[in-house]
Amino acid sequence: MQPSKFAFELWTTSGVMLADLSGRSKSRQIILSRNEADDVSWTLDLNDFENYCRLAHVNPASLLVPNSTEVRVRRGKTYLCGAKLLYRNITVTPDEQYIELKATGFLNLFKKRYTAASRIFAATQATTIAATLITESQAQGANWDFGVTIGTLATVGVHDRTYLDDEIKDSIQKLTKVQVAPFDFEFTYNKVFNTYAAIGSQRPELVFEYPGNIRSFRLPLDGTMTANHIRVLGSGSGTDGSARVTVDDTNSQINYKVLEDKLLESSTIDTATLTEQGNAELAAVATPFEIPTISVNGNVAPFVTDYHIGDYVTVKIGGYGLTSNINAMYRIERIDLSIDENDNEDVRLYLSR
Incomplete structure (x- = not known):
């Protein structure tokens, strides 16, 4: 077994550690995203894992149980994330024998949970609505208790909401996208749900620069999804009594002419909520969007534990006329971390303004 600064720990739903697979995990990939479920994937040598279980007097099948076993990933003393094991695949060929494993963040537990048939919130803090649904x-x-607990609830503003058998994950995410009183959230490695007015902090001292510590970059400017006149269709869509609104971005229409789209919100019955959802969609698609992506060497400072989702860092990209505007503070929206067999780290950061 090769020493590693990364620990892949297996835990029960109730918070009991089953195994520490540090040094045994290979092909490790971790994806952390703002207001989205984390993703963890890795492989194990089949023979090495079964030998580990034999020495520990543990049934190997009891450690890797999809929808039951949880994984916590730690770099040094810092936990990066926690997730629920969803997929296990054993591959045996004449040349190799290994186990492929995939886990997803705790937000996705609530992808298969729904609100009550009619759950009404009136003038309720947005973060309280999310916590209450959980x-x-x-x-x-x-049998309904995932073990998720409620931590910090930020005060951001109130909403009226009516839910009709709505998916809880989707309901929480929609609250983060509104233009009035949005918030950010996280699920910690040990299943605590925290909310923030805005997750992250200003970190101007963290500089990523090309040429320099940026290995490569991509600067897409994508107008394929641009829309500036959106018809938002609510409950009863297609009938005379359906709830519906239209929202417009006039500045975008001046710049690009009118580009139409439809947004279906079939469980929403009130026009105020439909308008909020339409304006949130407009904010995302009214102009061509730019999501710079930079790849950096994770083996040198700043390390992946030095910054976090939501942090604003300094990004400078020179050498080309089309990149002259990239010299500013950018927010980290997503972190993709790949770790090879020798613990070398490749980090890809997805950024926004």
């Missing part, structure tokens, strides 16, 4: 879902009995 709490009420888990309070329906022992």
